Amino acid sequence: MTSQNYAELCTLLVEDSFGELFGRIFATLERYDRLNLPRLKFYSRLTDRQLHHGLAAMIQQNLVFHYTSYDDGVTYYEANQHAAYYLTRSGKILEFIEGRLGQYAATLMSAIMYLGHASVSHLETLPELRPEQPHRNGINGEHKYKHEHEHEQDEANGEHEDQPNGIDSEHALSEQPYLLHPTLKTLAAHGYILRAREAHFQSYTDTVLDAERVVTSRPDIKSMKGKRLEETVIEKTLEIVKEKTDGDLSHGLKYNGVPRGAKQGRGAAQSNDPIKTEQADVDEDDEEDEDENEWSDNELGNDTVPMESSLIVRVNYEKLDVALRHCRFIGLAEQDSSAVTAEVYESLLRRIEYQTPRCRDTVEIPREGEEGEQYSVPIPLSAIAEDVDQQLDLSGSIGPMDISQPFSRRGKRPLEDGVNGTSNEGTNGLSSGSSRTYELDQHLCLLAQPPHNLTSKRIVGGLITWTVEYRYVARILRHLELEKMIEARYGDVALRVVRVLHAKGKLDEKRLQEISLLPFKDLRQVLASMQTGGYVDLQEVPRDAQRQPSRTIFLWFYDPDRVASGVLEDVYKAMSRCLQRLKFERSRLREFLEKTERSDVKGNEEQYLSEGELKMLEQWKAKEALLFGEVSRLDNMVAVFRDY
Amino acid sequence: MSRFGAKKGRKLPGAEFSWETDAGGEPDTAPTPLYPKYNVSRAMLLTPREQLQVDYYRDLRDRYHEGPYYSVLDAASSSAKKGSAARVNFDPFHGMPSYSGKYQKKKRTLPKLQGRPYIMRFFPRELWQTIQPSFKPENSMDGYVPQIARTGAKRGFEDDEVEEEDQMKRRKAEDDEEEEGGGGDGEDILDPDEEQEEEIVDDNFEDDDDDMGGDYNAEQYFDGGDDEYGDDGFGDGGGGGEEDTF
C-alpha cells in the first residue's frame, strides 16, 4: 500500500522527534499494518509497560490510530503515516503562521503541535502563552535571539531604521493584552486549527466502515435493493463520515467571508513602514506590535468572549496545505511578473483560501489528462480591490497598450514624495474607484496569460470575478519540478526533447528530430541516457507478426505521471538519507554534542566552552540547518507531487 | 564474460553497440568503484525564510526532545541489569558514571504520561489505566460510558454536547488532581520522586517474569534481544527456518 521508502522516512521522522521507543513501535505497526496489543508486543519485542506508555503518548500525538472492533472488542493499532510525515512540515507551517498572523500565533501553533491536541483550558496554563512572562522559556528566548540577530542584519543593510533593542525588550516587559483567546479565534477562523474529534483518532477507512455499518443497519435502507441501495449507502456514508470528522471552527468567526484577525487595510496600519513584511521578515517585531494593536483596537473591543475552555483543538494540516500551495503559486507569479502583480495575486489567493478547505477532493492526484478542471471559488473583483493595499502602485508596473502613446504613470509620482500622510490620501483618492479597479483587473489579466494561466476570469451574474484553475496550476508546478531535474541531469537539450514529447505525444526518432531540431547524435544520446534514468521510454510497434526490428516502429514517449511517481519515491529516499546522514554526523560529534547539551552548559555556552568549541558548535548548527533545510526543500517537492 | 565470448575469439553479438555516452577514459572492465566520482552539486545557502523555517522546526524538535515523551530503548549504563542487552552494549570508556554526569541530559526509557490532562475518549479503553492509574476498569469513569459497552448503531450518532459536558466535569476533576499532585512538572528537570518511581518499575523484573513464557518461545529464542534483525521483518522467518534444520 505505502512504499518502503515512505515507511522508512516516516519512521525516521518519528524517531528523530520522539526517540527510539516511538520509532520501534511505529516501524512495527508500519510493517504489519494493523496489530492488537499482544501481537504488537510479540513483533516489537517491547515490554507491556513500554507499549502501554508508548502507545498512549503516540495516540496523544496522533501518530497511532486505534480502533476497537465491534465484533470482538479487541483494540487494533495502526501507524498514522500522514501525521508522522507532517512532522517535517511543521517548520514551514510555523513560519507561514508567523508571516501571516504574527509571532504569538506561531508560538501558539507550536504549542498545539507540541501537545498533539490540547484543550483550551490546558493552553491557558502554559507559561509561554501567558502574558505575564513572555520570554520565560527557552523557545521564546531563542526567538528573541533570532530577532535581535535579524535586527542587526537590518542595520547592516541600512534598509530600515531599527529601534534600539532596548525598546524592544522594554516593550516585552510592559503589559501585553492577553492574546491567547483572540489568537485562537483567529487561527480557528482561518481554519488552521480544528476541533479534535474521536474520528480523527481512527483511520479514515475505519471511519468509513463504521459509517457504512450504521447506514446499512437502518431499517429504511435495509428495504432498498440493487443500484439504489448502493448509491444511497455511499451517499449516506459520506454524510456520516463528514459529520464525524468535521471539526470546522471557523463558523461564525468570519465576516463577509473574511476571517476575523485577518489583516485588512494593511496600508492603514503600516503607513510609516515602507517595507511590507509579508514573508520571513526582517522587522517582524514591529509587525507583530501592530497586529496586537489592531486586535486590541478593532476586535478585543467588540469581541472579548473567550474560546470555550473545554474545546479541544488540533492542527488542520489539510487547510494549511491549501495555504502553502498558494505560497507556491505566488512564487510562480513572482518568477515572471512584477512584484506588484504578485501581490495582487496574493490578495486573490488569500480570498480563495478562506473558502477552500482542502487541496483536492480525491485522495490520489488524478492522472494527467483525466483530471478535468477544478476551479476555485470565484472572487469578485471588488472584493480583491478592497483587500489590495491601498498604497500599492498598480499603474507603474505594466506597459502601455499602445507603444506610440506617451507612457504616463498616472498618479504615481506623488506617492513617493510624501513620506506619509496627506499626499498619500490625495493620490489614493484619485486612483481609487473605477480606474483603480480597472488597473487591478489588468494585473489579473496579465496573470491569466499563457504559459502559466495563473488566473481565469469569469463573469458571474454580470460581475467580474476571478478564479484559479487548481489542477492546471498544480500540473504546471509538477512539470516544473520534473523539468528542473531533467535539466540538471541531462541538460537543456533533454529539456527540449521532453517538452516536445510531452506536447506531441509518442513520436519516432525522425519526427522528433524535425521538431526538436537536434542532430541525431545528440538526440540519440540524450534519449538513451534519459531512458536509462527512467524519464522517457520506448514503445515498439511491430508492423508484422514476426516483430523484426527492421519492420518495427519505435516510438519515444514521456509519461509525466509515471515519472512523477518514481521521482516521489526517490524524494522520500533522499529525505531519509539526509536525516540518516544527520544522525550519523551527530554520532560523529556525540561526545561534544552531549557536552553542549549538559544542563549546566546549555544556555551558558560562552562561559563553558572554549573558543574552538564554540566555533565547532556554530558549524554544527549550520550543518544541521543545511541538512534540515534540504529535507524541507525536498518536502516542497513531495507537496507538489503528492499534496497539491 | 569470457565463457563464450573468448572461445570463438570474437565479440559478443551487439558488443559494438554501446549505450555508453562517453568513454571517459576508463575501460569498462575496471571494477566499478563503490562511490564513482561525480560532481556534487552546490547547495544554495538557506534563505532567511528557510532559515526561519528550520529554526522553527528545530525549536519544536528540541521541545519534543526535552519533553516527557522522548524515550530511548536502552540507556546504556553500568547499572544495567546483568545479561541484558543494555549491559552488553555498555561502553566502558564513556559509560562510567562521572561527576559531570549529573549534568548530562537524562534519557527516559518510558514516556512520562503524568503531568498533563488527557481527553480519555480519544484513547482506547485498554490504555485508560496507563494514562490514569486511578482508573478502575470495572466501573465507568466519571459517568463515562466505555466504548465497547455501546451498541453498534448508536456510535455514529453521539451527542457532542453531552460529551462536552462530561468532559468538562472530568476536566475539572483532573485539574484538581493536578493541583494536588504533580504541580510544576512539565519543567525540564525531572522530579526526583517520580524518577525513582519510574526507575523501580523500569527495572522490570516483573515484566520479565511476565515475558518469560514468551522468551522461551522457540521462535523468539533466536532473535530475542537482537535489535539488529528486529527491524527488517525477516528475523522471525529466519529463526523459524533454522529451527527446521535441527
Added chain:
Amino acid sequence: MAGSVTELASKLYDACQANFPSDHLFYQQDLLGLGVVPKNDLPLMLQCTQTLVDQKLFRLLAGKNDRLAWKIISREDADKLQNLSPDESLVYNVIHSTGRSGIWVRAIQTRTNLHKSILDRCLKSLEGKNYIKSVHNVKFPSRKMYMLAGLAPSEDVTGGAWFTDGVLDANFINSVAGYIEYTVSRKSWYEVPSADGPGKKRLKTGAGSVAMKPESGEKQYLPFPAGYQGYPTVGMITAAVNESGITPVRLGEESIVQLLEMLCFDNKLIALNSGEVYKSVKHPEAVKAAQARKPGGEDADEIDYLVRNGMTEAPCGQCPVFRLCAPGGAVSPETCDYFDPWLEKALGF
C-alpha cells in the same frame, strides 16, 4: 503525307506552347480545340501526337479515367531526350515523374522492370550527362535517391532549411534562434524611458522579491498588458531574420515557424493567438546576459540552472549509486562519500 503530318505536328506543338502553360495536361479535345488539325480529324491528330511523342516533344500520360493525355516538353529537353537510349529514356521519365521529391533506386527498378546492371548503367550515364543528380533524403539517409538535375529538392527531402546535405546544421540553427529570441524580446517588453526609469522607483513588496527593482543604470522593462497587439508576427520575424544578414539563404516562413516552435519548447518564447504572434519570456537584457553566458561554461561548478529544487541539489539527487544506497549496505548514508564535500561546498568548512 508523312511530311505534312510532321509539319502539322510541329504547328500543333507551337500552338500548344503558345496557348497553354508548360505543365498543362492536354486531352484530345484540348488539342482539337486549338483548330490546328483540320476538320477535327481524330486519327490525323493522333498521328501528329505520335510523331511528337517520338520526337520527345510530347510525353504521353494517362489522364483521368485512363483517357489519353499529353504534356509538352521543351525543345531543349527534347534534344536531351532524343540522344538517350530507350532504357535511359525510360529511367529519365520515371525520375522526371517524381519531381522534387526524388525517387529511390529500388523504386525505379520496380517501375521500369529493368535489370539492375542495366539500370545502374543508365543512371550512371544520365548522371554523367548531368541530367539527373543523386540526392540525400533526411528521412531515409541510407537510400540512394535521384531527381532531375535542374530541380531543387523539396523540404521533405532536405528536411527544410535547417539541414545542410541532410545533416542538421546546429550552429546555424542556434545563431538564428538566438537572433530571433533577442528580436522578439525587444518587442515583448516595454522599455521604460530612461529619464524616469531607474532610481527612485520603489516597489512596495516583500523583501524577497526584488526582481523588477531597477539597479541604477540598468534598463527597466515592463510587461505589456494582456491583449497587447504589438507582439511580432511570424511574418515580421521572418522579414527581420532575412534582413539581418545572418542567413546566406532566404528563409521561408515555414522554416521560421519551425524554429519558433522549437524556441517555445525551450521555454524562451510563448506563442500567442495560437501561434500567430510570439512574445519572449525574458526581457532583452536578460536574453543578452543568458546568451553571453552560454559559450563560457568553464566554471562548470557554477552552472547556474535557472531553477533548482531539492532533488537537483541534494547529493542524492544525482548520485550515481542512489539505487544501491541502503542503511547498513555497502553504499549507505553513513559511509557516503558525497555528503562531506557537499556540505563543504555549500558552507565553506
